[in-house]
Amino acid sequence: MAAGGGIDPIHQFEITPIIGLRPFGLDLSFSNASLFMALTVAVISAIMIYGSSQRSVVPGRLQSLAEMIYEFVASTVTGVMGKEGMKFFPLVFSLFMFVLTANMLGMIPGSFTVTSHIIVTTGLAVLVISVVLIYGIMRHGSHFFGLFVPSGAPGWLIPFMVLIEVVSFASRPVSLALRLFGNMLAGHIGLKVFGGFVVMLTAQISIFTVLAPLPLMLAVALTALEFLVAFLQAYVFAILACVYLNDALHPGH
Amino acid sequence: MPVRSSRFVRQGLAGVAAFVLVASAAGAATPPLSGEKAAFPPFDVATFAGQLFWLAISFGALYWLMSTIALPRMGAILDERAQAIGRDLDNAARMQAKAEETAIAYEAALAEARKNAQGIAQASRDTSAKASDARRLTVEGELAAKLAQAEATIATTKASAMTNVRSLGSDVAVAIVTKLTGQAPSATEASEAVDQVLARS
Structure with missing residues (x-):
């Protein structure tokens, strides 16, 4: 946030290449976004792999944290999909931890928020919905498409119902991606704007300088809110992924 | 806990990642529409390919690390703990049963000892009563003899x-x-x- 942008609230989302990489005319440069993705993976690995390396029956602090996360996600997965859903546990766990850690890293001033880019959230959402489609079709074959045909509807209504169901299914990845993206983007812009107000009001001493504490207090409150949102959006993403994957497991309507 | 995903799911993930990457790379290869002015960064199509590429790599790495190392290990730790706790609880239950048995045996022994003590006390009470009775009888006899003698003396x-x-x-x-x-x-x-x-x- 602080990096040279002054009070431009958009600057924090800019992507700057660190190591140029342009095969086949594609810009695959290792950028600050890539750096924070790698950092996200490193932080998660530190907690989950280093934290569990002691394998102690009585856990230390880091292992307690790792176990708490494990059991939290496991209970979410089994709560939505049942015991059978544990085959998707690594996927849901990775999604939850990736989004949560990326959101939390984004809360560090001056850092970059991976999930504030629509292409990233879209990639994750498309991944979820593709797994749903591919697994559903491979597991249940054409029976999977029974998902789009509500049982007990009168015959003449079936085409409309199928249309509605298809649209609602197609809108899932869109809403999944946009929800996370919108929340992170808006939250960080809001923080930056209120932070900018403080800077503007105090840059030149005037009668309005006395008002500076107001946006400062708001920025503090907003920061707390953003931490909540960072967790909540990761949880929402994970639980919706569970709900959608559950359709692949049990396509019956 | 079956935390290991099936091979199919893993292959599917890889396929999906490749698909997403290729599809968006095709989109990203076309130049951005606006051109002159830098677009709002999250909507800057030029960055999409690179972002997706690194997302696929980092998320793939994360998935691999979690599904092959971290989660099976965590599951094993939690299983082991559950087993250890179950074992300890079993042991505790067995110990408690043993303690209860011991307590019952103790109660029985105590009751028997009490009964024995009562019997012994009764017996000793009986013997002492008998002895004192006998002594009383002899004393009474002597007294009676003395009395008779005195009476005889009085009579003469x-x-x-x-x-x-x-x-x-x-x-x-x-x-x-x-x-x-x-x-x-x-x-x-x-x-x-x-x-x-x-x-x-």
């Missing part, structure tokens, strides 16, 4: 006193009759008369 004394009284009485009777009648009765008559009076009284 009384008898001798009575004979003395009779001889005295007959002497007095002789003297009185002599005084009154001037005629002395025989000693036998006097003693008979005294005997009659004594027998009447």
Whole structure:
């Protein structure tokens, strides 16, 4: 946030290449976004792999944290999909931890928020919905498409119902991606704007300088809110992924 | 816990990632529409390919690390703990059962000991009562003998006193009759008369 942008609230989302990489005319440069993705993976690995390396029956602090996360996600997965859903546990766990850690890293001033880019959230959402489609079709074959045909509807209504169901299914990845993206983007812009107000009001001493504490207090409150949102959006993403994957497991309507 | 995903899911993930990458790379290859001015960064299509590429790499790495190392290990740790706790609980239950058995045996032993003690106390009470009874009886016997002896002494004394009284009485009777009648009765008559009076009284 602080990096040279002054009070431009958009600057924090800019992507700057660190190591140029342009095969086949594609810009695959290792950028600050890539750096924070790698950092996200490193932080998660530190907690989950280093934290569990002691394998102690009585856990230390880091292992307690790792176990708490494990059991939290496991209970979410089994709560939505049942015991059978544990085959998707690594996927849901990775999604939850990736989004949560990326959101939390984004809360560090001056850092970059991976999930504030629509292409990233879209990639994750498309991944979820593709797994749903591919697994559903491979597991249940054409029976999977029974998902789009509500049982007990009168015959003449079936085409409309199928249309509605298809649209609602197609809108899932869109809403999944946009929800996370919108929340992170808006939250960080809001923080930056209120932070900018403080800077503007105090840059030149005037009668309005006395008002500076107001946006400062708001920025503090907003920061707390953003931490909540960072967790909540990761949880929402994970639980919706569970709900959608559950359709692949049990396509019956 | 079956945290290991099936091979199929993993292959599917890889395929999906490749698909997403290729599809968006095709889109990203076309130049951005606006051109002159830098677009709002999250909507800057030029960055999409690179972002997706690195997302696929980092998320793939994360998925691989989690599904092959972290999650099976965590599951094993939690399983082991659950087993250890179950084992400890079993042991505790067994210990408790043993303790209860011991307590019951102790109670039984205590009850028996109490019964024995009561029996012993009763027996000793009985023997001491018998002994004291016997002593009392002998003492009573002695006392009775002494009493009888004393009574006998009293009787002989009384008898001798009575004979003395009779001889005295007959002497007095002789003297009185002599005084009154001037005629002395025989000693036998006097003693008979005294005997009659004594027998009447």
